[in-house]
Amino acid sequence: MKIGPDRGPHGQALVRGVGDEAEAEGCGGSTVEADNKVWPDLRRNPRSPPRGLCAMGWKSKGWGQFSSSLCRSSLADTRYASLLAPRYEKNWLPAPPVGKLIAGSEYRQPLSNLPVLHPVRNPRCYNRKGQTLPGFRQNFMSQPSAPQSMPVRLFNTLTGQIDPLVPSDGQALRMYACGPTVYDYGHIGNFRTFLQIDVLRRFLKLSGVEIRHVMNITDVDDKIIRNSSEAGLSIGDYSARYVDAFFEDIEALRIERPEEIARATEHIPRMVELVQRLSQSGAAYKTEDGSWYFRLASFPEYGKLSKKDLSGMEDGARVDVDEYEKDSARDFALWKAAKPGETAWDTAIGHGRPGWHIECSAMSMEFLGDSFDLHAGGEDLMFPHHENEIAQSESVTHKPLAHHWMHVRFLLVDGRKMSKSEGNFYTLRDLLLKGYKASAIRLALISVPYRHQLNFTFEGLIEATAAIERLRNFHERLVNGAFAAGENSDIQTAAKDAQAEYMASLANDLNTAEARAPIFDLIRASNSAIDHGRFFDCDRNAVLKVLASFDAVFDVIEDHDAEPTKRAVAWAEQSGRQADIAPELQARLSLSDEAIDALVAERTQAKKQRNFARADQIRNELAEKGILIEDSKDGVRWKRK
Numbered sequence: 150m151k152i153g154p155d156r157g158p159h160g161q162a163l164v165r166g167v168g169d170e171a172e173a174e175g176c177g178g179s180t181v182e183a184d185n186k187v188w189p190d191l192r193r194n195p196r197s198p199p200r201g202l203c204a205m206g207w208k209s210k211g212w213g214q215f216s217s218s219l220c221r222s223s224l225a226d227t228r229y230a231s232l233l234a235p236r237y238e239k240n241w242l243p244a245p246p247v248g249k250l251i252a253g254s255e256y257r258q259p260l261s262n263l264p265v266l267h268p269v270r271n272p273r274c275y276n277r278k279g280q281t282l283p284g285f286r287q288n289f290m291s292q293p294s295a296p297q298s299m300p301v302r303l304f305n306t307l308t309g310q311i312d313p314l315v316p317s318d319g320q321a322l323r324m325y326a327c328g329p330t331v332y333d334y335g336h337i338g339n340f341r342t343f344l345q346i347d348v349l350r351r352f353l354k355l356s357g358v359e360i361r362h363v364m365n366i367t368d369v370d371d372k373i374i375r376n377s378s379e380a381g382l383s384i385g386d387y388s389a390r391y392v393d394a395f396f397e398d399i400e401a402l403r404i405e406r407p408e409e410i411a412r413a414t415e416h417i418p419r420m421v422e423l424v425q426r427l428s429q430s431g432a433a434y435k436t437e438d439g440s441w442y443f444r445l446a447s448f449p450e451y452g453k454l455s456k457k458d459l460s461g462m463e464d465g466a467r468v469d470v471d472e473y474e475k476d477s478a479r480d481f482a483l484w485k486a487a488k489p490g491e492t493a494w495d496t497a498i499g500h501g502r503p504g505w506h507i508e509c510s511a512m513s514m515e516f517l518g519d520s521f522d523l524h525a526g527g528e529d530l531m532f533p534h535h536e537n538e539i540a541q542s543e544s545v546t547h548k549p550l551a552h553h554w555m556h557v558r559f560l561l562v563d564g565r566k567m568s569k570s571e572g573n574f575y576t577l578r579d580l581l582l583k584g585y586k587a588s589a590i591r592l593a594l595i596s597v598p599y600r601h602q603l604n605f606t607f608e609g610l611i612e613a614t615a616a617i618e619r620l621r622n623f624h625e626r627l628v629n630g631a632f633a634a635g636e637n638s639d640i641q642t643a644a645k646d647a648q649a650e651y652m653a654s655l656a657n658d659l660n661t662a663e664a665r666a667p668i669f670d671l672i673r674a675s676n677s678a679i680d681h682g683r684f685f686d687c688d689r690n691a692v693l694k695v696l697a698s699f700d701a702v703f704d705v706i707e708d709h710d711a712e713p714t715k716r717a718v719a720w721a722e723q724s725g726r727q728a729d730i731a732p733e734l735q736a737r738l739s740l741s742d743e744a745i746d747a748l749v750a751e752r753t754q755a756k757k758q759r760n761f762a763r764a765d766q767i768r769n770e771l772a773e774k775g776i777l778i779e780d781s782k783d784g785v786r787w788k789r790k
């Protein structure tokens with residue numbers, strides 16, 4: 150990284166990243182203030198290049214050079230990283246976002262985009278190590294999880310490489326994600342996709358990117374029509390229960406709701422209009438039965454997303470089902486003429502209903518425009534669904550439908566493909582009824598990065614449960630502990646490094662596995678410092694902020710587990726699935742909060758009366774039902790395991 154030739158109006162330096170080796174140059178004769186400290190004028194150090202650069206958390210390895218890893222961990226934290234301009238200029242500039250530096254690519258940002266953060270009154274040319282600058286702390290340190298301009302880099306299926314993901318209009322990132330087809334309860338494979346998209350949207354928000362996220366609900370398709378007619382219900386009545394279940398399930402998993410949710414049946418006119426436009430351009434044709442098909446031969450770029458070789462494609466061969474075999478590229482249905490008794494709409498293109506693919510083209514363009522930033526979905530949707538969406542939309546607009554395509558990989562269960570016939574098929578509800586917590590399911594499904602195949606196992610769920618226990622216990626220890634005033638510089642550094650590493654890992658193609666590691670390292674270091682009386686009030690604040698950043702994306706520390714479990718049990722009871730409720734879960738839920746409070750009070754009373762046998766008996770009874778009692782100097786607390 151080098152200070153580039155660009156200078157702001159006050160002579161501030163802009164930063165450019167080049168190559169792997171980070172080199173500190175620039176800022177002739179300046180003082181650098183960061184990390185609550187004023188660092189020396191770099192010129193005074195004989196080993197220093199004539200100019201200097203610094204960022205919060207930068208560990209000196211000789212003033213001249215520092216390795217790219219140090220650079221990465223320090224500069225990641227752009228909130229704090231600052232440059233001071235040559236000749237004692239008075240304004241701060243944020244350092245470059247770390248993603249660019251990791252890639253070794255050039256970083257330039259027009260000065261107008263760089264906020265002036267904090268005027269520095271008296272830059273000093275010596276190191277006041279350990280001395281706190283109140284203004285700095287107040288302005289930056291006290292903001293929990295403040296947005297950081299961290300460019301997210303994400304694998305792009307279309308280009309086959311990891312590309313920066315930025316709003317093309319410079320404002321909000323417009324993203325479309327294929328939502329559920331509501332003909333059954335969602336299984337964990339579906340939810341892995343929705344959870345990984347949730348990780349992306351939360352990280353974008355944490356990085357200060359505004360988003361406009363649209364998700365569709367496919368409430369008319371082959372399966373819904375078939376199942377509803379078998380059940381003797383209208384498609385609306387049939388799908389309503391699964392729409393409600395879907396929202397309950399995503400709430401249980403703490404998946405944030407997109408800004409817009411579009412139901413296919415409410416956007417039929419847009420789909421009809423799109424078919425008409427395709428027909429005008431010759432890309433759509435009508436068959437004798439009144440259905441409409443997309444003419445694949447009219448779109449030579451077909452296959453560009455999935456990179457399929459379609460040279461053997463049969464011209465004019467047709468397929469009328471929504472999902473079809475891999476590697477068979479055929480003219481596909483845009484609009485299906487109604488068969489007797491089927492739900493249908495009377496429209497300008499005939500009596501019928503839309504095909505699945507046209508729904509997403511019509512709704513994404515309706516909400517996000519002809520061209521938007523990101524289209525996401527499970528890997529199974531890449532072909533033919535997304536390929537068909539591209540063909541339909543781009544035939545009309547002649548613009549790229551989406552610049553960036555994200556596909557989440559499938560999961561295996563116990564090393565095998567999940568299927569009902571294999572007996573390894575699980576909905577979210579199945580797992581909740583087995584007694585697993587929603588938070589553990591969330592963590593297990595997001596901890597493997599989205600481009601890797603996740604092998605889902607019950608051991609994995611137990612591990613996730615233990616990891617959450619560790620996080621929650623540690624969080625509680627910080628919140629409830631009493632710590633002396635002051636700070637331990639090792640912990641302060643560890644917290645900054647953990648935060649930087651965490652952000653950098655997520656910015657690097659959402660590497661959730663790598664992002665977890667520094668958080669648990671920080672917990673270990675902090676626990677050890679607490680045990681040895683070397684953890685202070687300021688350390689608590691610093692570490693809590695890191696945990697807040699972690700939870701802004703992972704969202705498992707705050708305990709919301711009781712409600713989803715209760716709801717799943719109530720649902721099982723209503724739908725005749727009592728037998729699926731695990732006995733341990735039943736035992737756990739047989740005690741109400743009030744009953745537990747009463748038993749805890751009785752135990753306290755028994756202890757006062759020195760009736761220790763009764764006190765122990767109550768503790769054991771509660772433990773058998775998964776209730777843990779903790780005696781502390783502030784009284785007795787209990788929690789459900």
Ligand SMILES: [Zn+2]
Nearest residue numbers: 327328509534
């Ligand atoms: Zn779709």
